[in-house]
Amino acid sequence: MIWHPTPAERSAHASKKWSTSPENVLPLWVADMDCAPPDCVTHTIKHALAHGIFGYGEEPKSFRTAWVQHLKTRHRWLIDPDWIVPIPGVVPGMRFSLMASPQVRHVLTPTPAYPYFKTVPSIENRVEHPIQLDQTGETIETSIGVIEERLRTIKEPTAILWCNPHNPGGTVYSKDFIRGLVKLAANYDALLVSDEIWADLILDDRQHIPCGLVAPNDQPTITLMAATKTFNIAGFACAIAIIPDPDTRQRFLATQTAMPHVTPLAYAVTTSCLTDGWSWHDALLKALKNNRQLVMDWSVCYPEMTVITGHSTFLAWIESYHYTDLFERFLDHGVRLSPGAPFGSDTAVRLNFGCSPATLTEALNRLDSAL
Numbered sequence: 001m002i003w004h005p006t007p008a009e010r011s012a013h014a015s016k017k018w019s020t021s022p023e024n025v026l027p028l029w030v031a032d033m034d035c036a037p038p039d040c041v042t043h044t045i046k047h048a049l050a051h052g053i054f055g056y057g058e059e060p061k062s063f064r065t066a067w068v069q070h071l072k073t074r075h076r077w078l079i080d081p082d083w084i085v086p087i088p089g090v091v092p093g094m095r096f097s098l099m100a101s102p103q104v105r106h107v108l109t110p111t112p113a114y115p116y117f118k119t120v121p122s123i124e125n126r127v128e129h130p131i132q133l134d135q136t137g138e139t140i141e142t143s144i145g146v147i148e149e150r151l152r153t154i155k156e157p158t159a160i161l162w163c164n165p166h167n168p169g170g171t172v173y174s175k176d177f178i179r180g181l182v183k184l185a186a187n188y189d190a191l192l193v194s195d196e197i198w199a200d201l202i203l204d205d206r207q208h209i210p211c212g213l214v215a216p217n218d219q220p221t222i223t224l225m226a227a228t229k230t231f232n233i234a235g236f237a238c239a240i241a242i243i244p245d246p247d248t249r250q251r252f253l254a255t256q257t258a259m260p261h262v263t264p265l266a267y268a269v270t271t272s273c274l275t276d277g278w279s280w281h282d283a284l285l286k287a288l289k290n291n292r293q294l295v296m297d298w299s300v301c302y303p304e305m306t307v308i309t310g311h312s313t314f315l316a317w318i319e320s321y322h323y324t325d326l327f328e329r330f331l332d333h334g335v336r337l338s339p340g341a342p343f344g345s346d347t348a349v350r351l352n353f354g355c356s357p358a359t360l361t362e363a364l365n366r367l368d369s370a371l
């Protein structure tokens with residue numbers, strides 16, 4: 001795995017992660033990694049350059065084929081290619097899901113969660129019902145019973161907007177949990193929207209269970225996936241919604257009028273990664289596991305903090321009731337993490353360990369000084 005050797009190079013290239021942070025600060029916040037993507041990405045771009053024409057594009061057939069094949073081999077999910085709706089991002093996909101469901105008044109979301117789990121219901125004028133996740137062993141989770149209790153109190157149409165695997169905390173939900181969630185959605189007539197952007201960054205011997213895999217095809221379920229985290233290509237806005245139920249899919253498709261589309265280059269790059277990027281991905285998982293171990297070893301010295309590295313993602317969730325100023329404290333010592341408040345916890349921060357072991361070690365040393 002080749003981690004990007006010189007952070008300064010990234011700052012010079014208008015990177016959200018690097019160029020918005022002061023030069024002496026190590027940015028371990030927004031969720032992209034300090035590494036080049038698989039070689040097939042550069043080959044694809046070179047090929048497009050050699051062609052040299054950049055007009056309006058069409059979705060290439062190979063894109064759908066690559067997703068169908070990927071879901072079959074890696075997630076044991078056989079889908080009909082027609083179920084796929086290409087979209088320019090998973091977050092837009094969350095929003096399209098609610099736009100397509102004007103009858104839905106209430107949205108159940110896990111908390112803490114990636115901030116858009118709160119923003120999207122709010123900008124779509126729905127009532128958000130946060131479901132508190134608590135630490136269970138190495139991850140943060142909740143039970144189906146807790147979700148059902150909340151659903152029982154809501155007497156109007158509802159959606160469940162879930163994050164599977166979970167960011168932050170890297171929870172890879174069990175088959176029983178996902179089955180329970182799908183059944184609950186069916187019993188309460190709730191739309192189930194599952195953000196599965198982290199599905200292909202599982203670091204341990206666990207199987208990701210797509211919600212759409214266990215749901216009956218006529219149940220309103222929207223599974224959102226992307227290759228952007230998996231292959232570190234977040235700059236190419238490209239994702240898919242998988243919607244087996246024709247009625248739900250038609251309503252989702254109707255939201256696509258006058259919306260940005262996936263660009264031809266994003267289609268091509270995504271397709272190339274899903275087809276040819278897997279040996280790079282094997283090396284990535286090994287490197288991320290090593291980095292996760294560095295964070296775990298570091299955390300042993302701080303029993304007053306809960307450090308959750310979970311079974312997926314490259315994000316550690318650090319919670320402390322002892323320190324109420326973790327974000328500022330770490331920033332003062334030259335490390336920028338993501339503050340916990342937008343995720344739903346004032347006392348936490350999120351650390352992105354998708355960087356070189358040298359950068360990570362230096363950052364952890366600085367955290368030591370801060371503590």
Ligand SMILES: Cc1ncc(COP(=O)(O)O)c(C=O)c1O
Pocket residue numbers: 031088089090091092114163167195197226228234238239
């Ligand atoms: C859970 C989750 N969903 C969605 C996104 C972003 O998705 P996109 O860039 O495709 O909108 C992220 C980015 O970190 C994420 O962690």
